[in-house]
Amino acid sequence: MTYASDVAALARKxxxxxxxxxxxxxxxxxxxxxxxxxxxxxxxAEESERAETGLLWIAIVFTALLGLTRAFAAERDQGxxxxxxxxxxxxxAIWLAKCISVVAFLVVAEAVALPSFALFFGPVxxxxxxxxxxxxxxxxxxxTLLSAVAAASRARELVLPLLFLPLAIPIVIGGVGASLAGNxxxxxxxxxxxxxxxxxxxxxxxxxxxxx
Amino acid sequence: MSxxxxxxxxxxxxxxxxxxxxxxSGRRGASTLALAAAGLLVGGIALALYWAPEDADxxxxxxxxxxxxxxxxxxxxxxxxxxxKAFRLLSTRDSRYDLESYTAVxxxxxxGLLTLVTGSIWAKISWGHWWSWGERxxxxxxxxxxxxxxxxxxxxxxxxxxxRERNSAVYALFGxxxxxxxxxxxxxxxxxxxxxxxxxxxxxxxxEMFLAFCVCLAGMLSLxxxxxxxELAGKRADVALRDLRELLA
Amino acid sequence: xxxxxxxVTAAYLVFLAALLLYVVIIALKVGRLEHELTxxxxxAREKLGG
Numbered sequence: 001m002t003y004a005s006d007v008a009a010l011a012r013k014x015x016x017x018x019x020x021x022x023x024x025x026x027x028x029x030x031x032x033x034x035x036x037x038x039x040x041x042x043x044x045a046e047e048s049e050r051a052e053t054g055l056l057w058i059a060i061v062f063t064a065l066l067g068l069t070r071a072f073a074a075e076r077d078q079g080x081x082x083x084x085x086x087x088x089x090x091x092x093a094i095w096l097a098k099c100i101s102v103v104a105f106l107v108v109a110e111a112v113a114l115p116s117f118a119l120f121f122g123p124v125x126x127x128x129x130x131x132x133x134x135x136x137x138x139x140x141x142x143x144t145l146l147s148a149v150a151a152a153s154r155a156r157e158l159v160l161p162l163l164f165l166p167l168a169i170p171i172v173i174g175g176v177g178a179s180l181a182g183n184x185x186x187x188x189x190x191x192x193x194x195x196x197x198x199x200x201x202x203x204x205x206x207x208x209x210x211x212x
Numbered sequence: 213m214s215x216x217x218x219x220x221x222x223x224x225x226x227x228x229x230x231x232x233x234x235x236x237s238g239r240r241g242a243s244t245l246a247l248a249a250a251g252l253l254v255g256g257i258a259l260a261l262y263w264a265p266e267d268a269d270x271x272x273x274x275x276x277x278x279x280x281x282x283x284x285x286x287x288x289x290x291x292x293x294x295x296x297k298a299f300r301l302l303s304t305r306d307s308r309y310d311l312e313s314y315t316a317v318x319x320x321x322x323x324g325l326l327t328l329v330t331g332s333i334w335a336k337i338s339w340g341h342w343w344s345w346g347e348r349x350x351x352x353x354x355x356x357x358x359x360x361x362x363x364x365x366x367x368x369x370x371x372x373x374x375x376r377e378r379n380s381a382v383y384a385l386f387g388x389x390x391x392x393x394x395x396x397x398x399x400x401x402x403x404x405x406x407x408x409x410x411x412x413x414x415x416x417x418x419x420e421m422f423l424a425f426c427v428c429l430a431g432m433l434s435l436x437x438x439x440x441x442x443e444l445a446g447k448r449a450d451v452a453l454r455d456l457r458e459l460l461a
Numbered sequence: 462x463x464x465x466x467x468x469v470t471a472a473y474l475v476f477l478a479a480l481l482l483y484v485v486i487i488a489l490k491v492g493r494l495e496h497e498l499t500x501x502x503x504x505a506r507e508k509l510g511g
Binding site: 149 | 379393394
């Protein structure tokens with residue numbers, strides 16, 4: 001079994017599982033739309049386009065957190081994580097597969113969030129879409145690793161946001177900057193840099209985090 | 213539970229490197245460091261407050277620089293030390309690096325808190341507010357500080373064991389990757405989102421100021437080192453006593 | 462004392478306070494370790510000395 005086929009098999013398993021159980025994705029979709037509505041009421045009458053864009057990014061980060069908390073839930077509940085780890089595949093393949101499914105979930109959530117944002121607030125530019133795509137990779141890379149780290153703790157739903165938010169700050173800076181700046185190139189470049197650094201780091205350290 | 217076989221000088225069974233700051237420094241090394249810290253720090257502060265010239269622009273309030281910047285650099289150094297120990301843990305799987313990494317993170321967070329407080333006081337004198345988002349170094353520090361504070365949440369909520377050691381080590385390593393990335397992030401954020409106020413980095417520091425600063429920095433680093441050794445010894449004693457209790461009970 | 466001097470002194474005092482607080486915490490810890498050690502010494506004497 002090659003690395004790629006391992007990753008594909010694991011990712012397919014996750015996506016099929018979600019397709020059948022439908023417990024994470026609908027919650028994420030509903031959450032992001034509700035959040036946007038709350039933001040409308042949270043902003044005073046003369047909202048600025050800049051504040052709204054900022055809030056969109058907050059909605060994305062917290063929706064991602066919602067999904068990430070569930071990332072290893074299925075494996076945990078059914079005691080499958082140990083089985084996966086014992087499987088004759090590279091541990092980092094588990095990470096990559098989980099990343100792919102997290103990105104998939106995020107893309108679906110954003111496919112709902114961005115049109116809703118355009119409807120409620122203002123138009124969505126191409127820079128925002130590209131920034132969101134780049135941010136998804138970073139969020140998935142770091143989030144998957146941290147989800148596995150938090151899985152070992154007794155208060156995992158509490159610990160994951162705490163661990164994730166400081167690492168999400170550069171993503172938010174890059175994303176909001178790219179959405180609002182006249183020249184988004186440096187911000188998009190920064191997001192790509194973040195993705196590269198943390199994807200490599202997460203890929204390399206996943207096996208230390210998931211073995212017993 | 214990590215096993216620590218008790219031997220006469222507290223070393224574990226594995227052979228460690230010759231200069232092993234954590235275990236082998238012994239009482240003489242630790243007290244030399246503490247004495248050095250006392251001398252350097254007192255000397256440095258004396259130089260800073262009595263001898264170094266007053267800054268032309270900022271006046272006497274610039275004197276906080278001799279405290280704030282060494283404390284900040286010491287915090288960064290502690291985090292770097294913690295990451296090094298974390299890396300050693302992951303590559304050698306030797307449990308003793310876990311306590312060393314943990315203690316170093318603890319040092320970093322303590323000095324980090326001091327950095328934020330002294331930075332806040334400096335901001336108050338300079339701009340009249342207790343906080344300034346335009347002060348890039350301080351904002352960067354806040355992000356790093358939040359990150360390492362979460363380290364403790366992770367540790368306290370995980371059962372002791374190899375899993376916790378490895379998770380903590382990976383997290384400590386992520387921290388040092390975060391530092392340059394956040395530095396870059398805060399820098400570009402300044403261009404569009406949060407305008408940067410002119411920071412305190414003067415163009416050229418007069419040599420007297422630089423000397424006083426260096427002595428203070430050396431003192432602060434020695435202080436952190438001594439406190440690190442003291443705390444590490446305490447933690448190791450904790451572990452050893454617990455093992456002993458298990459043996460006897 | 463000018464305002465600047467007051468704030469600078471405050472900063473150095475905060476540092477001093479933190480350092481002394483740390484000393485107090487270590488002292489408490491040493492006390493606790495000592496207590497635990499004497500306790501275990503007694504236990505060892507009971508079990509082994511007879």
